[in-house]
Amino acid sequence: MSDTIELLEAIGQNAALRHASADKLASMLEQAEASVALQAAVAAGDSSLLSGEFGHKLNQVPQITNIPGHEEDEPDDDGDNKPHRPSEPGHTTPHKPSPHTL
Amino acid sequence: MGMTLGSHLTPLARSHIEQADVVFAALSDGIVELWLQRMHPDVRSLQPYYAEGKSRMVTYRQWVELMMTEVRAGKNVCGVFYGHPGIFAWSPHKAIEAARAEGFEAHMEPGISAEDCLYADLGIDPGRFGCQHFEASQLLFYERRIDPAGYLVLWQVGLVGDISLKRFSTGPAYRQALVDVLSADYPLDHEVIVYRGATLPIQQPRVRRMALRDLPDAELTAEETVVLPPGAPLKQDQSMRERLAALDKEASGA
Numbered sequence: 573m574s575d576t577i578e579l580l581e582a583i584g585q586n587a588a589l590r591h592a593s594a595d596k597l598a599s600m601l602e603q604a605e606a607s608v609a610l611q612a613a614v615a616a617g618d619s620s621l622l623s624g625e626f627g628h629k630l631n632q633v634p635q636i637t638n639i640p641g642h643e644e645d646e647p648d649d650d651g652d653n654k655p656h657r658p659s660e661p662g663h664t665t666p667h668k669p670s671p672h673t674l
Numbered sequence: 675m676g677m678t679l680g681s682h683l684t685p686l687a688r689s690h691i692e693q694a695d696v697v698f699a700a701l702s703d704g705i706v707e708l709w710l711q712r713m714h715p716d717v718r719s720l721q722p723y724y725a726e727g728k729s730r731m732v733t734y735r736q737w738v739e740l741m742m743t744e745v746r747a748g749k750n751v752c753g754v755f756y757g758h759p760g761i762f763a764w765s766p767h768k769a770i771e772a773a774r775a776e777g778f779e780a781h782m783e784p785g786i787s788a789e790d791c792l793y794a795d796l797g798i799d800p801g802r803f804g805c806q807h808f809e810a811s812q813l814l815f816y817e818r819r820i821d822p823a824g825y826l827v828l829w830q831v832g833l834v835g836d837i838s839l840k841r842f843s844t845g846p847a848y849r850q851a852l853v854d855v856l857s858a859d860y861p862l863d864h865e866v867i868v869y870r871g872a873t874l875p876i877q878q879p880r881v882r883r884m885a886l887r888d889l890p891d892a893e894l895t896a897e898e899t900v901v902l903p904p905g906a907p908l909k910q911d912q913s914m915r916e917r918l919a920a921l922d923k924e925a926s927g928a
Contacts, residue, residue: 577705577708577709577712580679580680580705580709580874580875580876581679581680581709582680583680583875583876584678584679584680584681584874584875585680585681589875590681590875597876610876613876614876617878619874619876619877622705622874626704626705626708629703629704629705629707630704631701631702631703631704631707631721632721632724632842632896633702633756633896633897634730634830634833634842634896635700635734635755635762635763635764635765636762636763636764636809636830
């Protein structure tokens with residue numbers, strides 16, 4: 573059986589495969605002896621079926637706060653249980669230089 | 675890392691990963707993380723630092739501190755983030771700022787972002803009518819000026835209005851508050867587009883179209899983006915056009 577991660581990388585890098593139809597991909601995957609999970613995911617158009625091979629891996633995606641100005645606040649030491657309030661733009665705490673500045 | 679496994683990672687970004695002593699990863703898909711692990715023997719996921727009920731700001735600070743601890747230990751550190759590391763991402767900017775402040779060399783490599791994919795998949799050129807981008811909650815927390823003659827792109831609508839920073843989704847009532855704000859500039863039957871780019875190369879982009887009034891009851895995840903096409907025509911600035919015409923006339927020596 574072919575390695576699924578390698579097959580996904582190969583599909584992602586190949587102009588003929590990246591936007592190929594499910595039928596064309598299915599044929600390619602069958603020839604490559606792809607895993608049952610990968611073949612099922614392509615056939616159904618449902619990548620969640622890859623969880624049959626890799627388990628359910630739900631990654632969180634937010635990487636920014638909703639509250640501009642808040643990021644300049646000092647971190648809380650108590651587990652950060654205090655509610656946050658939006659600051660007024662232009663009234664943020666000035667950045668404090670790191671004591672380790674060289 | 676770009677958005678799509680296998681398709682977007684630049685040769686230079688891959689080289690940074692391969693040459694690092696330690697790699698930290700904040701990626702949008704667990705399978706992409708497995709792919710990254712093929713490139714380096716010491717990939718440390720930042721995902722476990724998220725937790726429901728824990729301020730994401732605490733999480734982001736932890737990420738910076740984790741990376742800086744290795745930098746201070748003399749390691750060559752590479753932080754790998756999905757999309758573009760500097761777009762809608764706090765920690766990468768902060769880590770670079772902290773490293774430089776302590777006298778270390780640090781820089782950011784650009785990546786193909788969700789925004790880039792959105793333009794391609796939806797056929798939008800931001801230069802045509804102009805395009806505003808907001809983290810959706812900004813429209814609730816602050817008084818912002820929306821220009822309905824251009825595109826409006828709203829990020830993280832699925833958790834709009836979360837002032838606690840401790841949730842990964844809010845709900846229909848919060849999205850209704852957003853719709854109430856938007857209704858000052860758009861009719862409720864204005865078409866909105868809910869978009870999610872592909873993270874795996876066997877996926878297609880997810881594109882849903884609906885009326886603005888239906889947004890509160892739509893199922894929305896944090897990674898989905900809401901696009902409002904222009905809702906008003908561009909308005910000519912006659913006085914400025916006359917001024918420019920006068921300047922042209924002057925310049926031509928007439």
